[in-house]
Amino acid sequence: MVDSLTKESSITDCTPNLDQNCILAAIDIGTNSIHMVVVEIEPTLPSFTIIAREKETVRLGDRHPKTGELTPEAMERSLGALQRCQDLAKSCNAEQIVAVATSAVREAPNGRAFLKQIQSDLGLFVNLISGPEEARRIYLGVLSGMEFNNQPHAIIDIGGGSTELILGDSHEPRYLSSTKIGAVRLTAEFITTDPISLGEFQYLQAYIRGMLERPVEELLSHRQPGEELRLVGTSGTIETLATLHAREKLGTVPNTLNGYQMSRKDLKEMVKRLASMSCAERGAISGMSDRRSEIIVAGAIILVEAMTMLGVECLMIGERALREGMIVDWMLSHGLIEDRLRYQGSVRERSVLKIAQKYQVNSEYSQRVANLVLSLFNQTKGHLHDWDCEERELLWAAAILHNCGLYVNHSAHHKHSYYLIRHAELLGFLETEIEIIANLARYHRRSTPKKKHENYSNLSSKKHRQLVCQLSALLRLAVALDRRQIGAIARVQCEYRPHEKELHLRLFPAQPEDDCALELWSLNYKKGVFEEEFGVKLVATLESAPVTVS
Structure with missing residues (x-):
């Protein structure tokens, strides 16, 4: 379980390989109507063919005039329409349904509760997307047909x-x-x-x-x-x-x-x-x-x-517009499009870096922390956790942005980081994913996640809360390993010993004569959260041999 840490650490190391046609349904829960398109994706071209459409006017936008909440009648109409969409998708042999909600649900005080009800009643997970993200997907949809x-x-x-x-x-x-x-x-x-x-x-x-x-x-x-x-x-x-x-x-x-x-x-x-x-x-x-x-x-x-x-x-x-754009975005995220839309494959990365620049994040430091935490993620995968490339990408984004709260104030800057990330226009990310990134940054220091924290309780599922607990514990270690923010630790090598329930870290200093005392102290100070979360003992040793940089 050895992984060399290099500049090439990427947020997109694993990409699904689809070599046969598949059927995908995309549902758009809008203010006026619920629309669905069902397509057959041909990954070898790559392209998609629309095989079915469905639309029903539900008027979610007819909200309560005083509270602004979605009305029970509109929500009931929507649940019925979504059930019919699911039935049609199933009859078309759709292998997956992707669904998004836009303006009406975004703005309603009970919008998130409604999405939870959809998941509970229908087993359909709906992503809430921001206005700029909606615009980006509309652009993708239009380009797919013009x-x-x-x-x-x-x-x-x-x-x-x-x-x-x-x-x-x-x-x-x-x-x-x-x-x-x-x-x-x-x-x-x-x-x-x-x-x-x-x-x-x-x-x-x-x-x-x-x-x-x-x-x-x-x-x-x-x-x-x-x-x-x-x-x-x-x-x-x-x-x-x-x-x-x-x-x-x-x-x-x-x-x-x-x-x-x-x-x-x-x-x-x-x-x-x-x-x-x-x-x-x-x-x-x-x-x-x-x-x-x-x-x-x-x-x-x-x-x-x-x-x-x-x-x-x-x-x-x-x-073509939002629904078709959802299909294109799915194809992009699965590595199926490499032609004139290639730039969209890195839209997330560029958006994160743009926000980091906006809030004057130290790019060299944040990239080192990102490299360290991705190395820890890769080396502990399959041993301490089973998160995959999608979660790895969220962890990378949080590592890059974890210190952006310093732009507001040094005091409690981890809380400021949460707020800035949560309200940033991170293109390519769903609302749920932005919430996860913000929480990961929030818990890179000080308090651990607690149910009484509103930002933590806002996470939509137990799986997402577990994700934040585990990956924020990894992020704490990475931050500790660059305590002086000078790149003192050049590489980390992990060895998991299941019988002893121990994770051994071999730390390789960038300078052979550096005792990295502050990094070792910081790691020892912060490791308790990691040990409690994963149920292991963390043992770190500093290697004295010089590092050869390839």
């Missing part, structure tokens, strides 16, 4: 609770944003008349412009001089508008709306007509569902105002 030819494209996705604005050019997204304006949210908050009154219409326009001002300005600032901007629109609101437009202009709806174009002029005229109708009149239009007719005006105003502010005259429809 070629940008390295030209800048803005993407707008109008959901029930939020609107995502994205700028990309086939490669890494230049800009990602999520703004709290959506068709369900704005309808509930601002529209009380039917048809909508002129006053409410104009107020809604002004409110939307105010909310979009900053994200539009920031998006445009990421465009290079002279670049022409194209706009791609996704989501139910935009697809419904495209369907109405095609019926009016072509007399029929194309088999696929992907690539279909509408002018801003036509959209403005359509918004005026829709706003002049009652909800019942809009519902009678061919291609307009009753539930969509209730919120289409607010959604359409968002679209027209965004196009005006972006200065674009034409919109192109993209049929």
